[in-house]
Amino acid sequence: MRILFLDWPCFSAVDVQFTLEQAGHEFVPFFHEDYIQRRSKAFDQAFEEFIGDTHYDCCFSFNYFHIVSNNCKKFNIKYIAVIYDSPEIMLYSYSLINPTNYVFMFDKAEYTYLKNGGISTVYYYPLPVNSTIIDYLMTKNYDKDRLSAEVSFVGSLYNESHTFFDRLTNLNDYTKGYLDAIMEAQLKIQGYHFIPELLTPDILSDLQKSCPCESDPSGIETPEYVYSTYFIDRKLTSIERQRLLTAVAKHCSLRLYTLDPKAIIPGATNMGSVEYYSEMPYVFANSKINLNISLRSIQSGIPLRAMDIMGAGGFLLSNYQADFLDYFIPDEDFVYYESEEDLCEKVEYYLSHEAKRKEIAHNGHEKVKQNHSFEKFFEHIFSIVFP
Template identity: 45%
Template structure:
């Protein structure tokens, strides 16, 4: 098997390479951001060059990327070669490109609700799979850690931690809606506050219409791409409001945990954002996905997953990574967890900020139960959700 891989700062590329090497497959990795465009003559030329080269004179059997690329799909269609895309980001407006129906496509989506929405529209090139973890890499890191456990605990350890963006940048899209009326802003604040109380159903797209939508368009005009079927409501809800809600959700949660636990326990936040408003929370700055993050998960008693609302039901990569590193996962409700894990046995879900605080208090004082849950979650990941397992499943679909 010869595989052509295009990537640009994707989490997991190194793990994919290790997986393929173990299987004895050959691959070429090409790093370029051009493949993320809908149309790119420059990329077309690059694709032709790399695809024609092959590997030691042998042709490529398929092309692989994380997330979906219309320009790659069209190039694969022209050459009648399978295109395998494993989607881990959300939102993913490129999934609504007309190219999604190209018969060369095998698009594996981690969000079951989004997969079902596309499938119901007759899109037969999409498939549902959860994301994966390289547990072999986790084992190597764990062995290295055991050589000097105290140092790793000192550098990475804590009682409660969240790793991720706070979405409070000055250039965030929601704040660019500065021309909307007070009525529209009040309406948007109200529907976002209502959505924050609801897990399991993302309804913001449904409530953007009429004069509200017209006012938003007047303030910051948007147009759907002419080669796609995404709606204006989708763009505003998933790219503007969902990210604003992520800022609100994460700020409220970290503020609450800092207030409830920060004086007694170590509450850590690993992010590139500045957070002077969070009292009793240690902002430890950004960390490297490969070299630091697994140690944080393994050395923190409670690891938080606070899902971006545009992920409607899927298990985010962060949740899989926590369990794959042997960490204890505390996550908001996401329906897809029930497909693969048992909440309360493999990981824990919270239903509200109050519930989260109560459960943090409980598991900080029940170490044995917490450690057993973390071990159960790791066991499920290592048996069913490694890259070895996932690529076998995907290749079985593509080549059998």
Template identity: 45%
Template sequence: MKIFFLDWKSIGNEDIVDAIDNLNKSGYSIDIFMHPFDNHIDDGDKEYETTLEDAIKKQDPDIVFSFNYFPLVSIVCNRIGITYVAWVYDNPCVRLYSYTLINSCNYVFVFDSQMYEVFASQGIKNVYYLPMAAAVHRYDGLKITPEKQKRYSSRISFVGSLYCEDHTYFDDIADKLSDYSKGYLDGLMKSQMQIDGLNIIEKSIPPVVMQDMVNALGIKPSSDSVATYEYLYSNYVINRKITSIERTEILTQIGEKFGIDLYTKDKSFSPKGVNNHGETDYYFGMPYVFKCSDINLNITLRSIQRGIPLRIMDILGCGGFLLTNYQEDLFNFFVPGEEFVYYESRDDLMKKIGYYLEHDDERREIAQKGYEKVCAEHTYEQRLMEILDIVTP
């Protein structure tokens, strides 16, 4: 089998290549061709479309593979009769709402069961639910030297965006909204922050408020998209803002009581007790943070409604102790209290931080069991086999 891999600056590229190498050692015969790809390409770029088609024909693969979904790629694959596999790790992912999604060449895998159910309910049968994976083989090869331990050792850590660095759409339009719209959205966001496991935003925006936001920001669905204004603005504007508020408030609260190490792009955020290290590299820094932290915190982006964020897989795959907000899909694969711990409120979060900082053996046992579960069921090798079983039965 030959895979034509669209190589853009995506998380997981190296891990897929590594997984294929490992599968080949166990009896598979998979050849992979890495093709440089521009993930920012305009979906209607005919010149790029022709160039890509020529490159695919030259290699004559069985499968074209990409992380995330690209309508232009689907158009090319559908025209020349090549299977297109897209493993989507972003949510929201507006390109999924392209009319090309129903192309017969497509096998699209999404990590959030809520996202899967949206398409399944519309009768779309080429979208599949598939959680993300952990690069256990790579993580196991990273040794904790005394130097690494000193650099990354932490009682509590969080790795992730504060969503205040760029694309701060809500802040951009706040002063342009009417008092009614601003007050309504403020109340809606406060209500959502009291609820885990159910996102109420998309179905709770009245037409007058939606029109006010559209007039202020101007973002519209593309001509080939079936995405609604409600989908775009709830996920790209409001849910991002809610996540920004939640993360900064929670980190500030933890910093004041316990102290916390933060790895994020925005170096300006440094309230009392928050040690902001700046951004850390996904491959060469982040795994050491997870391995060397007593407690690894996950605060999920609000647009990920049920899915298991990649951060969770990475923490568990590194053998780290995970303390996370409630995510429904997580309970379908991992046992709470045995393989991870979740919090139900901010008060509960603070209590559990205090408890697990004082109970080292229990914390380490939970981390070990979470790691063992990932090794047994959630590696890139296993995910790749699941994909191939569906695509090439």
């Protein structure tokens, strides 16, 4: 098949190209800077000129793009979008119902919400991972001192000064207190996301006054969705990661790998950022324990970071996400914690039980390698798109 690939700066593009070309497909990259826009005559023209008279069996992208979907519909090209980000506001575009769409979602809870709403173009499937890359990387020279840890966390603390939540500067005292209360309640609960239900009309009105949010005419995203996922969930994640990592650092040597060189977790060492392909797998493979603290907008899905950890043969200690249980066995393939106290106890336990820790890491790696490779992933989605 000839496959058009939207070549934006995404993770795993190399894996996609390698997998498709190894399977005998023609991989054709296309890029235009307006891919993120909902409307762009420049993009439409560039897409049409690029397509020309050439036949494409499908177009593929990581994440879903409204303007790409509409152009694929125009030229009757099947559009395969694989979601790995959360939140993904473009999923609430009217274009999602385009008959040429095949949108694969890693979060079963959000998939179920859309499917039950009558959207027939969405599918649930966990994200793929290149589980063989670590074998190749281990034959190369690398900075083992920097890319090793007793306990590591790779990710953002979402504490940048420009966060959406920090723009809510003119809220009345009642709204401030209300938001603080529901956020503290949500932090105590895993497996159920109730913030949108608690954003009452009065609260939404005050939020709108402080930082107005208007839906795009091409979408159906609600103010509850936007304020919950883009404002509150990121703040929740920031609070949760700060608290949990601070607690862990009291019990062990913790290394933080993050884009923000000024980020501080008391007792932890900030090692700076790591490059996705050339460095991050080493961290996962060479950390005794890899922590995953999911972004709160991911309701039930297995984050890409968690799959990458297991794919690199690392021991994964994660918060509870329901979708893990569809494909992995707790305490056999990975371990999840239920509270701050539980997290600290499990860190101490698995640091002192090396054989058990290595057995679990091995099991998770083997299961990912067997069931969640890019090859298996494309076999699955092509069986749906080209039955």
